[in-house]
Amino acid sequence: MDTTVLQLHTGQTLVTDIxxxxxxxxxGKNDGLVNIFVPHATAGVALIETGSGTEPDLADxxxxxLPVEDIxxxxxxxxxxxxxxxxxxxxxxxxxxxxxxxxxALGTWQSAVLIDPNGDNPDRKVxxxxxxx
Amino acid sequence: MDTTVLQLHTGQTLVTDIxxxxxxxxxGKNDGLVNIFVPHATAGVALIETGSGTEPDLADxxxxxLPVEDIxxxxxxxxxxxxxxxxxxxxxxxxxxxxxxxxxALGTWQSAVLIDPNGDNPDRKVxxxxxxx
Amino acid sequence: MDTTVLQLHTGQTLVTDIxxxxxxxxxGKNDGLVNIFVPHATAGVALIETGSGTEPDLADxxxxxLPVEDIxxxxxxxxxxxxxxxxxxxxxxxxxxxxxxxxxALGTWQSAVLIDPNGDNPDRKVxxxxxxx
Numbered sequence: 001m002d003t004t005v006l007q008l009h010t011g012q013t014l015v016t017d018i019x020x021x022x023x024x025x026x027x028g029k030n031d032g033l034v035n036i037f038v039p040h041a042t043a044g045v046a047l048i049e050t051g052s053g054t055e056p057d058l059a060d061x062x063x064x065x066l067p068v069e070d071i072x073x074x075x076x077x078x079x080x081x082x083x084x085x086x087x088x089x090x091x092x093x094x095x096x097x098x099x100x101x102x103x104x105a106l107g108t109w110q111s112a113v114l115i116d117p118n119g120d121n122p123d124r125k126v127x128x129x130x131x132x133x
Numbered sequence: 134m135d136t137t138v139l140q141l142h143t144g145q146t147l148v149t150d151i152x153x154x155x156x157x158x159x160x161g162k163n164d165g166l167v168n169i170f171v172p173h174a175t176a177g178v179a180l181i182e183t184g185s186g187t188e189p190d191l192a193d194x195x196x197x198x199l200p201v202e203d204i205x206x207x208x209x210x211x212x213x214x215x216x217x218x219x220x221x222x223x224x225x226x227x228x229x230x231x232x233x234x235x236x237x238a239l240g241t242w243q244s245a246v247l248i249d250p251n252g253d254n255p256d257r258k259v260x261x262x263x264x265x266x
Numbered sequence: 267m268d269t270t271v272l273q274l275h276t277g278q279t280l281v282t283d284i285x286x287x288x289x290x291x292x293x294g295k296n297d298g299l300v301n302i303f304v305p306h307a308t309a310g311v312a313l314i315e316t317g318s319g320t321e322p323d324l325a326d327x328x329x330x331x332l333p334v335e336d337i338x339x340x341x342x343x344x345x346x347x348x349x350x351x352x353x354x355x356x357x358x359x360x361x362x363x364x365x366x367x368x369x370x371a372l373g374t375w376q377s378a379v380l381i382d383p384n385g386d387n388p389d390r391k392v393x394x395x396x397x398x399x
Binding site for chain 1: 296297298299310312313314315318319320322323324326327330331356357358361362363364366371372373374375376381397398399
């Protein structure tokens with residue numbers, strides 16, 4: 001299997017666009033599925049529009065579901081870190097995108113992003129894997 | 134890769150059952166995975182029971198997470214359109230279903246559905262792709 | 267396709283760790299993707315850390331989104347069963363994990379778990395399928 005691991009510095013950033021890295025990975029391949037996989041217990045991946053306000057709107061929605069308060073049993077790390085551990089149940093760390101003739105079959109407004117609320121762990125890995133069709 | 138794009142008219146309908154279209158696509162194939170992919174930034178796909186009240190229950194749950202109010206930075210479109218752009222972070226636009234001997238390995242009560250809160254965009258595409266096992 | 271069905275007794279337990287079962291299934295295989303699929307309309311699969319408090323934190327988050335109250339149109343089963351049917355829209359019943367040289371490419375703190383709020387149905391199936399890369 002053609003697979004690689006990206007090394008990302010996310011710092012305190014909730015949403016990191018990785019579309020170009022994924023597009024580069026599949027470039028030159030034929031048809032298939034590319035799987036994006038985050039090997040961390042406090043992050044997920046998603047396909048959203050970036051740059052038009054959805055990043056802070058997502059942050060607000062997460063606050064409604066998983067508020068940054070001292071309400072979690074999971075007690076390691078900074079205030080609210082417990083919620084980071086619940087996030088992957090809702091924002092999966094694994095997503096697959098069809099690849100047609102070496103290009104991501106994304107819609108016009110879709111970008112592949114890492115969703116990482118965990119500022120305590122500023123460096124992240126993302127594994128990309130290509131399955132031929 | 135065996136892949137096709139469905140053209141759907143969803144109009145103002147939140148939940149559109151596409152099980153029969155997906156079943157038809159995999160009919161006659163052998164074993165593998167079928168990937169359902171929505172190339173839009175304001176819709177997702179899910180596997181739920183249909184016809185027993187879950188559609189309006191889902192609408193209510195979305196209203197708790199993403200209320201239709203003027204609270205979003207994303208300001209294009211109708212009131213609440215900003216929330217449509219957050220939805221795919223929680224209801225992924227990509228899901229894969231095992232196929233056994235040309236049949237979807239769904240449970241008795243599972244239907245494949247498009248979740249589309251975006252009434253501003255009444256026509257939608259859904260890509261189906263078959264990966265042989 | 268190499269595929270098998272696990273038979274699990276979840277009883278009243280919300281989170282059931284199936285990492286070792288999935289690891290055993292892929293052991294000895296080469297590279298590829300393993301798909302975990304729950305053929306039920308009231309359960310999902312996720313990758314989370316177990317044993318550090320995230321299980322009850324997840325239960326609390328589900329209660330915020332899908333409270334166990336008499337508010338659902340879906341009226342079969344015990345109080346709150348209607349919410350069990352909405353859960354799979356948010357916690358997908360399908361997830362894929364990369365396999366490298368017969369081992370799950372999970373992060374240190376990731377466990378594969380069944381999320382099953384439905385105490386009315388104590389016995390569950392989970393299908394594992396391996397796609398070669």
